[in-house]
Amino acid sequence: MPEAPGGTLYRGREGMWSWxxxxxTGVLIFFFLLVHVLDTSLxxxxxEAYNxxxxxxxxxxxxxxxxGLVAAIVFHAFNGVRVILVDYWSKGPRYHRVxxxxxLGLFVVTMAGFLPRHLMNVFGGGH
Amino acid sequence: MTTTPSAQVIPSPRDPYARRKTTRGNYELYSWVFMRASGVLLIVLIFGHLFVNLMVGEGVHRIDFAFVGGKWTSPFWQVWDLLMLWLAMFHGTNGVRTIINDYASRDLTRGILKTLLYLAFVITVALGTLVIFTFEPCPANADPALLASICFE
Known part of the structure; x- marks a missing residue:
């Protein structure tokens, strides 16, 4: 299989897989949003119906x-900022991989802050 | 009377060169800019929403009718949620529209999928907006145990 040519942004490797x-994640979040508006409408x-x-x-x-939803949102949000920087920052395309x-680092840090708290709320006693 | 040669319009040599006069407007450009602008706002709105609803106190266990009632009696959260609803629906619908355009190559398939998408958009935005503006936090005849404390002040 031929290698993706070097220097492209959106073909193979980090550029394509982040895309x-x-x-x-965008599609997942969108379908959850539709369901979430419906359940809130109750x-x-x-x-009683809402509860x-x-x-x-x-x-x-x-x-x-x-x-999983929060993980999808956090990735989509941080990678969205990266996309904006690639588009508008003059050095963005050069550093897109970095x-x-x-x-991914910020994703891990954010999820490390969120997950323990959320999982304790979900699985913890007292409810 | 004849027109003098000086009255003829001669294009300026500095006129910007246009390969093709555009007839379709700049819709896709504005949609591209909108995705970035709304994305930045949505990060603030959704991260705030997730923090208040999942991290504070007992997180998801705190959410019930009284919780929503307590939030939506405040104009701050009404505006927050309305803005979030509209921006997220435009942002998400535009994203899915792009994906449909990319992968559904048959005209009919693309037309059907986008019709369904726009239908879902209209229904969801209308329903959500209506709910935020017509919400009654303290409905008469409701079980008082299920209502927000603000109903008894």
């Missing part, structure tokens, strides 16, 4: 889903 991940039906549906978000399986590793 793929940006699309996949506040117009009755307090029943929102209690589904508090189960362990949905708790893991929320962790910036992806910065994005």
């Amino acid at each position: 793929v991940a940006h699309r996949v 506040v117009r039906v009755s307090p 029943v549906v929102i209690s589904a978000y508090k189960t362990p399986i949905m708790g893991l889903g929320e962790a 910036m992806l590793y910065v994005v």
Whole structure:
């Protein structure tokens, strides 16, 4: 299989895979948004209806889903900033690969702050 | 009376060269700029939303009708959520539109998918906006145990 030519931004390696991940996470977040507006709209039906549906978000399986959703959002957000820098910063295209590793580093730090707290809320006792 | 040669319009040699006079406007350029501008705002709006709803207190366990009632009696959170809804729906719909244009090569398939997408956009934005503006945090005849403390002040 031929190697991707050197020096391209969006073909093979970090440039392309970050682009793929940006699309996949974007679509995931969009479909969750549609569902989320629908479930929130139940506040117009009755307090009981809303509480029943929102209690589904508090189960362990949905708790893991929320962790995945937050991970998708955090990656999409940080990589989005990287895309903006590639577009507007004069040195952006040169450092796009380094910036992806910065994005991944910030992703790990952010998730390290979020996950323990969220998982304790989901799986912790007292509820 | 005849027109004098000096009245003829002669293009200035400094006229900007245009390969092709554009007839389609700059829609895709504006959409590209919008994705970046709305993206930056959405980072602030969504990170704030996630922090308040998942990190503060007992996180997701705190969310119920009373929690929403407490938030949406404040114009601050009404504006926050309205802005988030509109920006996220435009941003997300435009992103999915781009993806459909990229992968659905048959005209009919592309047309159907984009029609469904725009339908979902209109329904979701209309429903969400209506809910934020017509929400009743203290409905009459509701179980008082399920309502926000603000209903009893």
